Every structure is written in C-alpha cells, then in structure tokens.
Amino acid sequence: MASFVIEGGHRLCGEIHPQGAKNEVLQIICATLLTAEEVTVNNIPDILDVNNLIQLLREMGVTVAKKGIDSYSFKAENVDLAYLESDEFLKKCSSLRGSVMLIGPMVARFGKALISKPGGDKIGRRRLDTHFVGIQNLGADFRYDEGRGIYEITADRLQGSYMLLDEASVTGTANIVMAAVLAKGTTTIYNAACEPYVQQLCRLLNRMGAKISGIASNLLTIEGVEELHGTQHTVLPDMIEVGSFIGMAAMTKSEITIKNVSYENLGIIPESFRRLGIKLEQRGDDIYVPAQETYQIESFIDGSIMTIADATWPGLTPDLLSVMLVVATQAKGSVLIHQKMFESRLFFVDKLIDMGAQIILCDPHRAVVIGHNHGFKLRGTRLTSPDIRAGIALLIAAMSAEGTSTISNIEQIDRGYQNIEGRLNAIGARITRI
Ligand SMILES: CC(=O)N[C@H]1[C@@H](OP(=O)(O)OP(=O)(O)OC[C@H]2O[C@@H](n3ccc(=O)[nH]c3=O)[C@H](O)[C@@H]2O)O[C@H](CO)[C@@H](O)[C@@H]1O
Numbered sequence: 001m002a003s004f005v006i007e008g009g010h011r012l013c014g015e016i017h018p019q020g021a022k023n024e025v026l027q028i029i030c031a032t033l034l035t036a037e038e039v040t041v042n043n044i045p046d047i048l049d050v051n052n053l054i055q056l057l058r059e060m061g062v063t064v065a066k067k068g069i070d071s072y073s074f075k076a077e078n079v080d081l082a083y084l085e086s087d088e089f090l091k092k093c094s095s096l097r098g099s100v101m102l103i104g105p106m107v108a109r110f111g112k113a114l115i116s117k118p119g120g121d122k123i124g125r126r127r128l129d130t131h132f133v134g135i136q137n138l139g140a141d142f143r144y145d146e147g148r149g150i151y152e153i154t155a156d157r158l159q160g161s162y163m164l165l166d167e168a169s170v171t172g173t174a175n176i177v178m179a180a181v182l183a184k185g186t187t188t189i190y191n192a193a194c195e196p197y198v199q200q201l202c203r204l205l206n207r208m209g210a211k212i213s214g215i216a217s218n219l220l221t222i223e224g225v226e227e228l229h230g231t232q233h234t235v236l237p238d239m240i241e242v243g244s245f246i247g248m249a250a251m252t253k254s255e256i257t258i259k260n261v262s263y264e265n266l267g268i269i270p271e272s273f274r275r276l277g278i279k280l281e282q283r284g285d286d287i288y289v290p291a292q293e294t295y296q297i298e299s300f301i302d303g304s305i306m307t308i309a310d311a312t313w314p315g316l317t318p319d320l321l322s323v324m325l326v327v328a329t330q331a332k333g334s335v336l337i338h339q340k341m342f343e344s345r346l347f348f349v350d351k352l353i354d355m356g357a358q359i360i361l362c363d364p365h366r367a368v369v370i371g372h373n374h375g376f377k378l379r380g381t382r383l384t385s386p387d388i389r390a391g392i393a394l395l396i397a398a399m400s401a402e403g404t405s406t407i408s409n410i411e412q413i414d415r416g417y418q419n420i421e422g423r424l425n426a427i428g429a430r431i432t433r434i
C-alpha cells in the first residue's frame with residue numbers, strides 16, 4: 001500500500017487544470033457497449049477506477065484503442081458473452097462501483113447481464129433497488145444467487161414503461177436510461193437524477209441516435225430505437241475536483257486559478273464555498289481564488305448557524321462535504337455539516353480532531369465545526385484514507401498543517417484524482433509518494 005508524505009505549511013500559487021469527471025466517464029464508458037460501432041471519448045482521466053473499467057471492457061472483448069493523451073475509442077462489436085459468466089469477470093466487477101452500470105447496456109443489447117455486488121466507497125448502505133426495480137419495470141427478470149452473491153438479469157426485448165423512482169439515484173438513473181434507449185416503445189422516468197453526469201450521458205446517447213427528452217430535469221422521456229451508432233464525446237471537467245481545489249486554496253491561504261471549469265455545470269458549488277466566506281471569481285470559464293488571510297462563515301438571514309447539507313442535484317453534491325468540513329476547521333465562525341445521504345462518511349473527523357480541529361460529531365450524519373480562524377494550525381500526523389473524498393480532505397488538512405503528515409491507503413485517493421501529487425507539487429505543494 002502506497003502512502004503520501006506531506007510537508008505542511010506551503011502556499012500554492014499558479015494555475016491548475018481539473019481532470020475529466022470520474023463519475024461521468026464511468027457512465028460514458030458503459031454506454032459504449034450499446035453499439036457495435038466505434039465511440040471515441042475525450043478527456044478521460046487517468047485514474048484507478050476508470051482504468052479498471054477500461055480493462056474490464058477489454059476483457060469483455062471490446063476493442064479499446066488509445067487515440068491521444070486522454071482519448072480512447074471503444075468498439076463493442078464482438079462482446080464475449082461467455083466471459084461475463086466467469087468468476088474472473090465477477091470478481092473484477094466487485095472492485096468498482098461503476099461496474100454496476102454494465103447491466104443496463106448489457107440487458108438492452110444482449111438480453112442478459114450478470115454482476116456481483118459492486119465495489120466503491122464504504123460510506124454506508126448503498127442499495128441497488130432503484131437499478132433493479134427500474135430494469136424490471138422494463139420487463140427484465142431479476143434473480144439473486146445468494147450462494148455466489150451474483151445478480152442475474154435477463155430479458156427478451158425490453159418494453160418501455162412509466163416509472164417513478166423511489167430515489168433519484170445517479171447510477172440507477174444512468175442504468176435505466178441505458179436500458180430504455182433500446183426498449184420497444186416509450187419510457188418515462190420520474191424522479192430521475194439530473195446531475196451533469198446524467199445529462200452528459202443522455203446527450204451522448206442522443207448523438208448515438210437515441211431519443212431522450214427532458215435532459216437536465218427529473219422527468220426523462222425516452223422513445224426506444226432499434227439500434228444506436230458510433231459518435232464522439234468529451235467528458236466535462238470534474239466538479240468535485242474543482243471544489244476540492246477551491247477548498248485547498250482557502251485552507252492554505254493560496255492564490256490559484258482553476259482553468260476551464262465549465263462554470264455553468266458547477267451548479268450550487270461555487271455559492272456553497274462562498275457561504276463559508278471564501279472569495280472566488282468567475283473569470284471567463286476559469287475560477288480565480290485570491291489568497292485570503294481569513295474567511296468568515298455566513299449566518300442564515302435570521303442569524304441562525306449556517307448549515308451545509310447535501311441534496312440531490314441541483315442541490316449540493318454529497319461528494320464535497322468532506323472537503324467543506326475540513327475547510328471550515330480554519331474558517332472564522334461555526335457551521336453544521338449535515339451529510340444526509342451516507343451514514344459512514346463523517347467518521348474521518350476523528351483524525352482531524354487528533355490534528356487539533358474543533359469538531360463535535362453529533363451523530364453519523366452531522367458534525368459541528370468551530371473554526372480556528374487560522375489562529376491555531378492543525379498538527380501534522382499519521383493518517384489513513386478511509387474513502388476517496390475523506391482522502392482528499394485529509395490531504396488538504398495535511399497541506400495546511402504544521403509539520404509533516406503521512407497518509408496511508410492512498411489507493412483511495414488514486415481512485416479519483418489523477419497524478420494529484422504531481423499536479424499539486426507543480427504549484428507549490430510538497431507531497432512525496434512512498
Ligand atoms: C460512481 C458514481 O457516480 N458515484 C456517485 C453516485 O453514487 P450512486 O449512484 O451509487 O449513489 P445513489 O445516487 O444511488 O445514492 C447514494 C446513497 O444515497 C441514498 N439516497 C440517494 C438519493 C436520494 O434521493 N436519497 C437518498 O437517500 C441512496 O439510498 C444511497 O444510499 O452518486 C452519489 C450521490 O450523489 C455520489 O456520492 C457518488 O459519488
């Protein structure tokens with residue numbers, strides 16, 4: 001297991017470019033299975049989760065070619081259906097969450113999908129009911145083989161239908177949309193997730209010949225078509241990385257410019273950081289964060305304590321709350337961080353408390369942070385990264401701390417952040433991989 005050694009207390013200065021969005025590209029790569037023609041995808045981040053999924057597709061028989069530094073083409077002409085039954089395939093699926101989105105395209109195009117319980121962050125219960133019920137609504141049969149821990153979904157031609165999802169699941173919506181595009185007749189999905197990841201998937205599918213309307217809303221209408229064809233797609237910048245860089249700049253009192261952020265797709269993220277008192281300016285499609293000696297958390301209009309809570313899009317993504325929590329530890333004022341979706345994502349605050357942060361973990365979902373206003377520096381220490389976003393949050397804490405910290409289990413960070421130490425060291429950080 002690799003670790004990062006971080007020398008704290010160095011300011012950053014300069015420009016940084018966000019990578020392509022992890023959670024979008026996982027959907028897009030799965031969608032390439034819906035056609036026998038070539039689909040070229042640009043701005044693919046070089047991260048563990050994405051590389052594992054690309055490798056999985058290769059092993060399934062998809063022809064994958066690297067076209068440029070971050071571009072790949074995918075041609076799913078000869079998919080090896082027998083391989084999908086193998087223990088090797090099923091074991092690999094269980095190492096990443098994104099593999100669950102193979103189900104929709106596989107059932108739609110080949111009438112069969114097998115999958116083991118997908119991996120991803122251990123951040124609380126992550127049920128898959130929305131996925132399975134949605135695909136069952138389209139007429140598929142669903143079986144769970146308890147002995148092998150495997151889900152098996154089979155169908156003849158899927159049949160469009162109306163459905164109201166029990167929750168606006170991001171990967172669930174993606175799966176159902178990918179299944180519905182090749183179904184017979186019209187599918188209507190109400191309470192659909194509408195994150196930019198899902199919007200981008202729908203736009204790609206329409207370029208492949210699908211007929212999806214209602215994109216960016218929670219009511220999607222999909223008229224099934226007979227087949228899809230090849231196209232090109234460019235992945236948006238990763239909004240979670242953009243948010244992570246904003247938080248990092250504030251914590252380390254740094255002046256940075258985050259380049260080409262696709263501002264219009266960031267939703268409420270910039271405003272949420274402003275509520276913590278962080279100044280940031282939109283300059284064209286860049287975000288400029290000036291060096292700030294202090295940042296003061298706002299109160300609500302009635303004077304009550306600020307609450308930062310996650311919500312389904314266009315609310316604040318839960319994936320940025322860990323970063324916002326860390327940033328609040330050096331703000332002026334107090335904030336309640338309320339992680340509504342996941343119940344095991346806030347436990348990493350113990351590590352911040354060890355570093356000297358003032359945090360009260362009220363329950364698994366809520367933490368009150370009392371900011372030090374930079375009057376007291378966090379202390380460098382030995383840390384371990386429990387999940388991807390706690391990992392980047394701890395990295396930010398270590399970069400702002402006094403002394404040296406070591407973060408182990410950085411595979412969690414590598415899952416979602418491309419060459420993070422190289423990119424941060426280029427603007428002044430001191431991070432060594434050992
Ligand atoms: C690969 C990928 O894209 N992963 C993202 C995706 O995961 P993923 O698609 O797996 O997450 P879901 O949207 O399904 O939901 C996550 C959890 O929140 C609960 N839930 C969800 C929606 C809702 O309205 N109410 C509710 O309670 C679900 O029961 C589940 O436990 O979306 C999550 C929520 O934005 C993000 O944290 C993950 O980074």
Ligand SMILES: C=C(OP(=O)(O)O)C(=O)O
Pocket residue numbers: 022023097098119120121122123319388389416
């Ligand atoms: C929780 C996340 O990832 P995954 O869904 O892949 O576990 C995340 O990206 O923050």
